[in-house]
Amino acid sequence: MEQKYTRETRCFKVSRVFPTDVNNHDTLFGGKLMSYIDDIASISVSKLCRTAAVTASTDSVDFLQPIRPTDSVSLESFITWTGTSSIEVFVKVIREDLRSGDRKIAATSFLTFVALDEQNKPTPVPQIVPETEEELKLYETAEQRALMRKHRREESKKFADFLVTKYPWE
Numbered sequence: 001m002e003q004k005y006t007r008e009t010r011c012f013k014v015s016r017v018f019p020t021d022v023n024n025h026d027t028l029f030g031g032k033l034m035s036y037i038d039d040i041a042s043i044s045v046s047k048l049c050r051t052a053a054v055t056a057s058t059d060s061v062d063f064l065q066p067i068r069p070t071d072s073v074s075l076e077s078f079i080t081w082t083g084t085s086s087i088e089v090f091v092k093v094i095r096e097d098l099r100s101g102d103r104k105i106a107a108t109s110f111l112t113f114v115a116l117d118e119q120n121k122p123t124p125v126p127q128i129v130p131e132t133e134e135e136l137k138l139y140e141t142a143e144q145r146a147l148m149r150k151h152r153r154e155e156s157k158k159f160a161d162f163l164v165t166k167y168p169w170e
Ligand SMILES: CC(=O)SCCNC(=O)CCNC(=O)[C@H](O)C(C)(C)COP(=O)(O)OP(=O)(O)OC[C@H]1O[C@@H](n2cnc3c(N)ncnc32)[C@H](O)[C@@H]1OP(=O)(O)O
Pocket: 042, 053, 054, 055, 056, 057, 082, 083, 084, 085, 086, 087, 112, 114, 122, 149, 150, 153
């Protein structure tokens, strides 16, 4: 089985917060941050598997700190765990006050992608090898998160079966 070190999947992105990126509280729009998160996570996934892959789920995006126009927003992503075709990615968002240099964790997120072959079917991915303390901690706790996701997915399917697809005006 092919293996890759976590560090080989690590990506980093730093942006300014422009006036078009903020909401009416003058903080970074949550949807913009979610788009940055999905974008960077997908690049870590490509570095791992080098095949097509889709976002299967996002566990949560925990917005811990507001990000203001005087901050920079940095995102770091890396693969924390792999199943057979599924890939867990962790994204850490840091906001830095550009006037003081003060840094805070502004958001964190776990996403799961699934690698696809040329027929768009799930396909096996290389296994990940963690090295640092942070990577090891996230790797060791990943199986538990994968189990919770499996359970949630089953519940979501049941819920979807219950929902109607009729439009309100029909
Ligand atoms: C990059 C983008 O923007 S993509 C756009 C947004 N994403 C999409 O459109 C994806 C839509 N969904 C799909 O295409 C399908 O549901 C897929 C590809 C995610 C899964 O396909 P299925 O045929 O249901 O896959 P299957 O049940 O065989 O599971 C394959 C793997 O995916 C994992 N998986 C499937 N759904 C989920 C989920 N919601 N969350 C976490 N893992 C999942 C399974 O646990 C399994 O993992 P393993 O191979 O490591 O054991």
